[in-house]
Amino acid sequence: xxxxxxxxxxxxxxxxxxxxxxxxxxxxxxxxxxxxxxxxxxxxxxxxxxxxxxxxxxxxxxxxxxxxxxxxxxxxxxxxxxxxxxxxxxxxxxxxxxxxxxxxxxxxxxxxxxxxxxxxxxxxxx
Numbered sequence: 001x002x003x004x005x006x007x008x009x010x011x012x013x014x015x016x017x018x019x020x021x022x023x024x025x026x027x028x029x030x031x032x033x034x035x036x037x038x039x040x041x042x043x044x045x046x047x048x049x050x051x052x053x054x055x056x057x058x059x060x061x062x063x064x065x066x067x068x069x070x071x072x073x074x075x076x077x078x079x080x081x082x083x084x085x086x087x088x089x090x091x092x093x094x095x096x097x098x099x100x101x102x103x104x105x106x107x108x109x110x111x112x113x114x115x116x117x118x119x120x121x122x123x124x125x126x
Contacts, residue, residue, distance in 0.1 A: 006045065007045060008047045008048070009063075010048070011060075015049055017114040021114050022040045023040070025090060026121075028047075068118070070117060070120065071106075071108070071120040073101070074123060091112075092110070094110040103124065107123045
């Protein structure tokens with residue numbers, strides 16, 4: 001069986017704040033699908049957004065805003081990403097630091113999004 005991630009579900013307190021952050025800070029494309037539901041598309045993946053307390057069924061047994069650690073790979077140099085984040089007022093919590101990614105070594109920075117989820121942006125290290 002060959003598996004890969006198609007989408008994740010992110011439970012958020014404020015849909016508009018989440019959409020604004022992921023679109024304006026990370027450049028994810030906002031999409032609307034069945035029943036007016038919202039998602040954030042990036043590459044060949046997407047994150048469906050669930051409003052806390054109004055989750056689409058079925059869902060996780062305890063959907064909780066702020067409980068995710070998410071790592072995104074970018075082809076932009078980490079120094080460029082760091083400078084851009086600082087320019088728009090996003091506080092870098094850690095990094096750049098070496099880490100171990102799914103396909104090998106990565107160089108990462110960490111920051112938080114509106115619900116407190118930890119976001120990691122990384123470059124593959126050759």
